[in-house]
Amino acid sequence: MNxxxxxxxxxxxxxxxxxxxxxxxxxxxxTLVADHxxxxxxxxxxxxxxxxxxxxxxxxxxxxxxxxxxxxxxxTTLPGASFFHHADSFAMMRGGHLDICVLGxxxxxxxxxxxxxxxxxxxxxxxxxxxxDLAIGAKRVFVLMEALTKxxxxxLVRECAYPLTGRACVSRVYTDLATFDLRPDGVVARDLVEGxxxxxxxxxxxxxxxxx
Amino acid sequence: MNxxxxxxxxxxxxxxxxxxxxxxxxxxxxTLVADHxxxxxxxxxxxxxxxxxxxxxxxxxxxxxxxxxxxxxxxTTLPGASFFHHADSFAMMRGGHLDICVLGxxxxxxxxxxxxxxxxxxxxxxxxxxxxDLAIGAKRVFVLMEALTKxxxxxLVRECAYPLTGRACVSRVYTDLATFDLRPDGVVARDLVEGxxxxxxxxxxxxxxxxx
Amino acid sequence: xxxxxxPTPEAAVEGIRDGATVLVGGFGTAGMPFALLDALIAQGxxxxxxxxxxAGNGDAGLAALIAARRVRKVICSxxxxxxxxxFDRQYRAGEIELxxxxxxxxxxxxxxxxxxxxxxxxxTGYGTxxxxxKETRTIDGRDYVLEYPIRADVALIKxxxxxxxxxxxxxxxxxxxxxxxASAAALTIAQxxxxxxxxxxxxxxxxxxxxxxxxxxxxxxxxPPSW
Amino acid sequence: xxxxxxPTPEAAVEGIRDGATVLVGGFGTAGMPFALLDALIAQGxxxxxxxxxxAGNGDAGLAALIAARRVRKVICSxxxxxxxxxFDRQYRAGEIELxxxxxxxxxxxxxxxxxxxxxxxxxTGYGTxxxxxKETRTIDGRDYVLEYPIRADVALIKxxxxxxxxxxxxxxxxxxxxxxxASAAALTIAQxxxxxxxxxxxxxxxxxxxxxxxxxxxxxxxxPPSW
Numbered sequence: 001m002n003x004x005x006x007x008x009x010x011x012x013x014x015x016x017x018x019x020x021x022x023x024x025x026x027x028x029x030x031t032l033v034a035d036h037x038x039x040x041x042x043x044x045x046x047x048x049x050x051x052x053x054x055x056x057x058x059x060x061x062x063x064x065x066x067x068x069x070x071x072x073x074x075x076t077t078l079p080g081a082s083f084f085h086h087a088d089s090f091a092m093m094r095g096g097h098l099d100i101c102v103l104g105x106x107x108x109x110x111x112x113x114x115x116x117x118x119x120x121x122x123x124x125x126x127x128x129x130x131x132x133d134l135a136i137g138a139k140r141v142f143v144l145m146e147a148l149t150k151x152x153x154x155x156l157v158r159e160c161a162y163p164l165t166g167r168a169c170v171s172r173v174y175t176d177l178a179t180f181d182l183r184p185d186g187v188v189a190r191d192l193v194e195g196x197x198x199x200x201x202x203x204x205x206x207x208x209x210x211x212x
Numbered sequence: 213m214n215x216x217x218x219x220x221x222x223x224x225x226x227x228x229x230x231x232x233x234x235x236x237x238x239x240x241x242x243t244l245v246a247d248h249x250x251x252x253x254x255x256x257x258x259x260x261x262x263x264x265x266x267x268x269x270x271x272x273x274x275x276x277x278x279x280x281x282x283x284x285x286x287x288t289t290l291p292g293a294s295f296f297h298h299a300d301s302f303a304m305m306r307g308g309h310l311d312i313c314v315l316g317x318x319x320x321x322x323x324x325x326x327x328x329x330x331x332x333x334x335x336x337x338x339x340x341x342x343x344x345d346l347a348i349g350a351k352r353v354f355v356l357m358e359a360l361t362k363x364x365x366x367x368l369v370r371e372c373a374y375p376l377t378g379r380a381c382v383s384r385v386y387t388d389l390a391t392f393d394l395r396p397d398g399v400v401a402r403d404l405v406e407g408x409x410x411x412x413x414x415x416x417x418x419x420x421x422x423x424x
Numbered sequence: 425x426x427x428x429x430x431p432t433p434e435a436a437v438e439g440i441r442d443g444a445t446v447l448v449g450g451f452g453t454a455g456m457p458f459a460l461l462d463a464l465i466a467q468g469x470x471x472x473x474x475x476x477x478x479a480g481n482g483d484a485g486l487a488a489l490i491a492a493r494r495v496r497k498v499i500c501s502x503x504x505x506x507x508x509x510x511f512d513r514q515y516r517a518g519e520i521e522l523x524x525x526x527x528x529x530x531x532x533x534x535x536x537x538x539x540x541x542x543x544x545x546x547x548t549g550y551g552t553x554x555x556x557x558k559e560t561r562t563i564d565g566r567d568y569v570l571e572y573p574i575r576a577d578v579a580l581i582k583x584x585x586x587x588x589x590x591x592x593x594x595x596x597x598x599x600x601x602x603x604x605x606a607s608a609a610a611l612t613i614a615q616x617x618x619x620x621x622x623x624x625x626x627x628x629x630x631x632x633x634x635x636x637x638x639x640x641x642x643x644x645x646x647x648p649p650s651w
Numbered sequence: 652x653x654x655x656x657x658p659t660p661e662a663a664v665e666g667i668r669d670g671a672t673v674l675v676g677g678f679g680t681a682g683m684p685f686a687l688l689d690a691l692i693a694q695g696x697x698x699x700x701x702x703x704x705x706a707g708n709g710d711a712g713l714a715a716l717i718a719a720r721r722v723r724k725v726i727c728s729x730x731x732x733x734x735x736x737x738f739d740r741q742y743r744a745g746e747i748e749l750x751x752x753x754x755x756x757x758x759x760x761x762x763x764x765x766x767x768x769x770x771x772x773x774x775t776g777y778g779t780x781x782x783x784x785k786e787t788r789t790i791d792g793r794d795y796v797l798e799y800p801i802r803a804d805v806a807l808i809k810x811x812x813x814x815x816x817x818x819x820x821x822x823x824x825x826x827x828x829x830x831x832x833a834s835a836a837a838l839t840i841a842q843x844x845x846x847x848x849x850x851x852x853x854x855x856x857x858x859x860x861x862x863x864x865x866x867x868x869x870x871x872x873x874x875p876p877s878w
Contacts, residue, residue, distance in 0.1 A: 020426045022635045042426045044589070044635070048754065049678045050824050052633045053589075065681060065874040066825035072679040072877035079623030080589040082630035083823055085830040085858070086678075086704075087762040090755030094540030094775060095607060097635050118780070125742055126751045127731035132776045133755035136540075167778040167794075232653045234862045254653045256816070256862070260527065261451045262597050264860045265816075277454060277647040278598035284452040284650035291850030292816040294857035295596055297603040297631070298451075298477075299535040302528030306548060306767030307834060309862050330553070337515055338524045339504035344549045345528035348767075379551040379567075532768070541759070542788070542795040545769035561769070563799070568769040572790070593855065628820065629856040 001195035004176040011036040012191065013102055013144050013174050017043055024048065024093070026103040026134060027071040030144050033102055044080070046098055048130045048137075050089045053081030070130060090130070093137030101138035103131075105145045105170075107160045110207065112170040112182045114143065115162035128165075135166030147175035147205060154205040156180055156187070177201060181212060188212035213407035216388040223248040224403065225314055225356055225386050229255055236260065236305070238315040238346060239283040242356050245314055256292070258310055260342045260349075262301045265293030282342060302342070305349030313350035315343075317357045317382075319372045322419065324382040324394045326355065327374035340377075347378030359387035359417060366417040368392055368399070389413060393424060400424035428590045428640045429619055433463035436613045436641040440469045440578050443496075447534065447574075447605040448476040448486055449581035452505075452650030455598035457582040457615045458485045459643030464580070470494040475534070475574055477527065477601060479503035479511035481650065490514065497521035499574065501530050526554060529571050531604060537573035538607025538636070546571050579609035583632070586616040587623075590637030591630045598647070599631065606636040615643040655817045655867045656846055660690035663840045663868040667696045667805050670723075674761065674801075674832040675703040675713055676808035679732075679877030682825035684809040684842045685712045686870030691807070697721045702761070702801055704754065704828060706730035706738035708877065717741065724748035726801065728757050753781060756798050758831060764800035765834025765863070773798050806836035809870075810859070813843040814850075817864030818857045825874070826858065833863040842870040 004012070010032035017023055017033075019041040025033050034056065037043050045054040047069040054069060055076035063074035084092075092098065105116040117131040118124065135141060145155055156173055173180040178201055181188040189201055190212030198211045216224070222244035229235055229245075231253040237245050246268070249255050257266040259281040266281060267288035275286035296304075304310065317328040329343040330336065347353060357367055368385055385392040390413055393400040401413055402424030410423045430436045437460060440446070446464075450456030465488060472495050479498050480487030489495060491510040503511055503522060514520040525533065526548045536544055545568035549555045559570040581602040583592040592614055594602055606612045614637050657663045664687060667673070673691075677683030692715060699722050706725050707714030716722060718737040730738055730749060741747040752760065753775045763771055772795035776782045786797040808829040810819040819841055821829055833839045841864050 040425075044426070046635075047824070049681075050827050051627075052635055053627070063876065063878075064823065065876045067823040068679065068681050068877055069824075072681075074876070074878060077627055077823075080587060080591060080625075080634065081627040082591055082625075082633040083627050083821070083826055084633065085826050086754070086758035086828050087831045090758050091535075091539030091607070092633070092635060094755055094759075094773065095538045096540060097538075097607070123743075125731040125739060126749075126780075127729045128751055128753050128781060129729040130754040132753040132779060132781065136774050136777075137755070163780045164778060252652075256653070258862075259597070261454075262600050263854075264862060265854070275649065275651075276596065277649045279596040280452065280454050280650055281597075284454075286649070286651060289596075289854055292814060292818060292852075292861065293854040294818055294852075294860040295594070295599055295854050296860065297599050298527070298531035298601050299604045302531050303762075303766030303834070304860070304862060306528055306532075306546065307765045308767060309765075309834070335516075337504040337512060338522075338553075339502045340524055340526050340554065341502035342527040344526040344552060344554065348547050348550075349528070375553045376551060532766075536771075539759075540774060542772035542774065542790040542793060544763075544771040547767060547769065563769040566769060596855075626856070628823075628858075629853070631855075 002193050004193055006032060009144060009174060009176055012179065013142060014038065017100060021099040022046060024098050024101045024134060024138065028104045030102040030104055031071065048089050048093060050084050050086060051081060053078045090133050093133050096139055098138040100140050100142060101134050102142045102144055103134055105143045105155065106162045107155050107157050108143050108170050108173050109157055109160045110182060110187050112168040113160050114165045114170050115160040117165045118163045120163050131165050135169045140171050141169050143170050143173045145175060147177040156205055156207065186210055214405050216405060218244060221356060221386060221388055224391065225354060226250060229312060233311040234258060236310050236313045236346060236350065240316045242314040242316055243283065260301050260305060262296050262298060263293060265290045302345050305345050308351055310350040312352050312354060313346050314354045314356055315346055317355045318374045319367050319369050320355050320382050320385050321369055321372050322394060322399050324380040325372050326377045326382050327372040329377045330375045332375045343377050347381045352383050353381050355382050355385045357387060359389040368417055368419065398422060427588045428637060429588050430639045430641050433459045433641055433643060434466065436460060436639045437463045437467050440464060440467060442469055443471045444469060444577040445473040445475065447576045447579040447609055448474055449602045449605055451477050451600040453481055453648050454650060455582050455600045455602060456485045457580045458645055459615050460580040460613060461485045461489050465489055465492050471496045473497045475499045475576060477501055478505060479508050481505060482507045495520060499523040499525060501525055501527035524554060533571055533574040534608045535604045537575040538604060541573060543570050543572045576609040577611060579605040579612040581605050581614050583614050583616045585618045585620050586614055586640040587620050587625055589622060590634030590640055591625050592632040592637060593625060593629060594631055603632045606632045612637050613639045615641050654815045655864060656815050657866050657868050660686045660868055660870060661693065663687060663866050664690045664694045667691060667694060669696055670698045671696060671804040672700040672702065674803045674806040674836055675701055676829045676832050678704050678827040680708055680875050681877060682809050682827045682829055683712045684807045685872055686842050687807040687840060688712045688716050692716055692719050698723045700724045702726045702803060704728050705732060706735050708732060709734045722747060726750040726752060728752055728754035751781060760798055760801040761835045762831045764802040765831060768800060770797050770799045803836040804838060806832040806839040808832050808841050810841050810843045812845045812847050813841055813867040814847050814852055816849060817861030817867055818852050819859035819864060820852060820856060821858055830859045833859045839864050840866045842868050
């Protein structure tokens, strides 16, 4: 089978973001989604450190240390942008004003629980940032992640083993093998990659899936 | 005895407002205080509908319906002014950032309870506005009122009969007869008007006062 | 392409339903969206719950909506004014409900709705008639009342200028409830004196980011004085 | 006459006491008040509780304060970064306390302190390790955690420009925690790139009204990149 590469994964998410949407892209893989937004759609990007209307990375030499995204990387503004402080920015998220938030994850449960902030290892220094706010901070929360760990264990699971970031908050999971809709009546898998059928996918992720 | 007139009452309050103070002057008699602020002091006036740095009434013909005070009268701005929305404005009050708030009252109790919003009459339409926020909305809350009702009943009382605006919030009461400091160990009267002594004042207000 | 500009106040108020909860901006007449209220009267929605600082001034704007008998209930801080005769008459006749809320609690409850806060402890109103029956708690020696968010179906607000993304800036003390009401309604409709091109508003000075605004309409109207 | 301008960062940090709780602005290096932190190190106050989004970057600013062993406890959302080595080392050695707070709860708790809110119910963190032992409540079918304000003795923040009343405007995403921290401390100290005459800041665009600010000092410094 032809697993999707990171760009192809990001493009799948990007394809599903409608014109006019207000979107927050989490740190890491989700950030790539910005590079694949379809032409002709106007999508407003939010970064939780206080900016709506975030534009792409500036040209080399034009970086401004006071204009950064949540990953602390230099960005730009687009026409129509606005700056605001942290309480206002997180109010915007918590209040459900963003249409879509795309996050990475260690694990997602079929019930939509998200684990993406803490490995739970005793020697790990805990650091949550905005992860828990993002988990509950949009009308729809999508996860973008590889379907399997490097060791081949599925990351979409019945119950998360890692400490949770939020409960019952994820509605869809985009992976390098397929897209999974987490519904109250079960998980629907669709857009399986070339060379992968639903039975093979069921075995790989060890879940009772319906084909969508 | 020589009761103070309204301007003289307002001037007594104004005299006690220090340079650099942030002050909210309630509707009615307290508004007069602005006309008596001593020369050479810079005092910043707050109006709870969203302005710090309020200036005097504009010249006739220069009124702006979108630049008003909490009494819905036209005002101006002074250099250094700022506008903000209602949640921010009342956060400023509730958070204890104003130094002094000067309010009118129906009654004040010796324990600092304030009644100034509602007569409690069955046919009265209740209307509170910012009164309860102002009552708790400054480091010090002063009341400016006549010492006696038109019928001669004292307005500084052991317990308020009118519905309360706030509990234990008033620290000083300026009147046309004297100024009263409400202290945990009792009421101290000072600045008695000419021709009034402490015994006469005790009889008038029917309270056990100490001379200050 | 995002274009929230609609051509007329009539188009702006389309779809407001009977029984809706409607936030109405303004402190007295400053910030009152007269054109939107006129359009709402023409549109016909009734049985409304209105959340606003006052209960109408004179015969225009919110007062006209009340006079047209479209309002079932008013949630406000200060209904009784020298010129609130339409509200006063219906209230005394038992024809309109009233919930009086201290002004700062009203503002904070609206803000809480927009900010996803489930409830908050406020010192304002503690020990008064307006806190009767409400949950209270002493925290660090201070007494508080628990207050809940006020969410709405619709917000009608007025701003000075807006762009096609719905970014807004306000005029002086007419800002009052606009920014928080914009955040607390499913459908936020702003009338503006002027539409400006995207990018014309300084990102440092935008007061209401467009994410909170659904529709923007130009209305050329002079604000009647509140005094 | 109100004049909050002080001549030097050293004068600006005067009076900060051992054991103080200090809010430190910034998200990474953007908005981090380096000059004030350098002055605080020179001033000598120790046993501090620091509230900030991160736990220091590299060897400057908050990281230098931690390296100088002046910090007893850090309350932050994201201590662990590629360049938070001073914090990491002390944390692993058990020499510094840590309270991790979700970023939005951190912001809202600071805002609540400034706004006189006694506590609030937030959905963020519900059902996670960071809500263990905290009071919870279901309101209208949604689950919330009760969170309390974070009040401070001192706030150290950075703004773009200020005037002698302490009115402030910020630079882009360096605004971050500045406005809310300014409201939550007994003593708020702002370093600015520029002092402007009173009246030069547009009242419509002032972000932090001067009432929240105690001292303003000019510091000419380039913000080091966070990346």
